[in-house]
Amino acid sequence: MEDKFFDQCGIFGIYSTEIDVAQAAYLGLYALQHRGQESAGIAVSDNNNFTFHKGMGLVQRVFNEDNLNNLKGTLAVGHVRYSTSGESRIENAQPVVVQYKKGNMAVAHNGNIVNAQEIKIKLEEEGSIFQSTVDSEVIVHLIARSKEPNIREALKEALKFVKGAYSLVLMTENEVIGVRDPSAFRPLCIGTIGNSYCIASESCALEQIGAQYIRPVEPNEMVVIDKNGLSSYPLDQPQKRSMCIFELIYLSRPDSIVFGKSVYLTRKEFGRILAKEHSVEADLVIPIPDSGIPAAIGYSEASKIPYDMGLLRNHYVGRTFIQPDSFFRSSKVRIKLSPVSEMIKGKRVVIVDDSIVRGTTSKEIVKMLKNAGAKEIHLLVSSPPINYPCFYGIDTPNREELIAAKYENNIQEIKKYLGADSVHYLSIDGLLSVMGKDSSDYCLACFNGKYPVPPTDFQNNVLQSKC
Numbered sequence: 001m002e003d004k005f006f007d008q009c010g011i012f013g014i015y016s017t018e019i020d021v022a023q024a025a026y027l028g029l030y031a032l033q034h035r036g037q038e039s040a041g042i043a044v045s046d047n048n049n050f051t052f053h054k055g056m057g058l059v060q061r062v063f064n065e066d067n068l069n070n071l072k073g074t075l076a077v078g079h080v081r082y083s084t085s086g087e088s089r090i091e092n093a094q095p096v097v098v099q100y101k102k103g104n105m106a107v108a109h110n111g112n113i114v115n116a117q118e119i120k121i122k123l124e125e126e127g128s129i130f131q132s133t134v135d136s137e138v139i140v141h142l143i144a145r146s147k148e149p150n151i152r153e154a155l156k157e158a159l160k161f162v163k164g165a166y167s168l169v170l171m172t173e174n175e176v177i178g179v180r181d182p183s184a185f186r187p188l189c190i191g192t193i194g195n196s197y198c199i200a201s202e203s204c205a206l207e208q209i210g211a212q213y214i215r216p217v218e219p220n221e222m223v224v225i226d227k228n229g230l231s232s233y234p235l236d237q238p239q240k241r242s243m244c245i246f247e248l249i250y251l252s253r254p255d256s257i258v259f260g261k262s263v264y265l266t267r268k269e270f271g272r273i274l275a276k277e278h279s280v281e282a283d284l285v286i287p288i289p290d291s292g293i294p295a296a297i298g299y300s301e302a303s304k305i306p307y308d309m310g311l312l313r314n315h316y317v318g319r320t321f322i323q324p325d326s327f328f329r330s331s332k333v334r335i336k337l338s339p340v341s342e343m344i345k346g347k348r349v350v351i352v353d354d355s356i357v358r359g360t361t362s363k364e365i366v367k368m369l370k371n372a373g374a375k376e377i378h379l380l381v382s383s384p385p386i387n388y389p390c391f392y393g394i395d396t397p398n399r400e401e402l403i404a405a406k407y408e409n410n411i412q413e414i415k416k417y418l419g420a421d422s423v424h425y426l427s428i429d430g431l432l433s434v435m436g437k438d439s440s441d442y443c444l445a446c447f448n449g450k451y452p453v454p455p456t457d458f459q460n461n462v463l464q465s466k467c
């Protein structure tokens, strides 16, 4: 596994009488594949009946011509999943599709509900039976139990009980509803194609189907797409915004617009600020591909140190198994990345990465570049030191495994462990300077431990043991 934070899920929804909605959802999920590779699913409504298909694995493995052709309708909701809550099994694949007293409903969720266990225990005591171990199912139960006359009011009521991170796409027989939690942790945006509307985690999914990006779903907003077009309703739970800054650092695709910002340009700017904060005497700037590329370009432009590709990524590697005492003394890092020796031999090299989590991959890369002949290695990181785990839908290791926390942010100790000649991180102030006037609207909990929403389920056990 790569030494990175892992995104959790990608979601997509569309209402259209003009195009094949199952195909649109399929293509949208393809574009969102980086947000989850464990399972994929699409549910479709023809205004009366629901059909759906879900499976384990990548989108290209789960769907084929036959099962896509069976999904006929004018509304669709799709989901790709990487498990952060609940185990990796087919029962946990989304969308969650249920039949209840008022009809059918399919729900796709991105984020993590921090009081899901608390709610689940109460509901089970009152007789509810859960089909899966995913946190999203509590929303479905709360909606099904509501006495409100329609789905919009029932959803609003359900969300009053739920705390944490949720971007949702919900489909009934005749409407697609998109919701973003009041803190707005996870992204969700709206696009238009022809006379139709669609919703997706990131704008790259809109681009993929030829839709035009319109705007983000606002925090605390419910948007409804139906035969009348697009309408918006407030959720009545105003709260300070805490958008996940890691979406802009690493998680989202660089060609996306997230939280209204170009991910690529934002990362490049992180690199420029990093160069202003830490100037290093060096001959060459190289990125850790692919995620470090925009920041490395920014660093090179601001520092005037030439940029080049000193490391190449093998894009055809899936999961690998390596014997620990293999004769070839290979490693997972060496299978994925290889140095361009002629480029780096005898040079003082700046390597730019977007983040360091455990430090295991960075250590291997430094060693690999030194073995390839680099004279000096300076590791520049375009985000601040990660000191705390995330409880809002990102897969992170325990606190004791985070290299910055383990060495209590002692840069000399971190440098020694990694084997680099110097190590420099972007400061929190530097990071926020790129966000401009919105700088107070972001969650920084994995850097500073200030959790904007108390992680209720974890406070008595996981949080204590992790932090």
Ligand code: SF4
Pocket: 005, 185, 243, 244, 245, 246, 247, 389, 390, 391, 392, 393, 394, 443, 444, 445, 446, 447
């Ligand atoms: S803790 Fe970090 S990864 Fe989690 S939501 Fe906040 S900024 Fe994002």
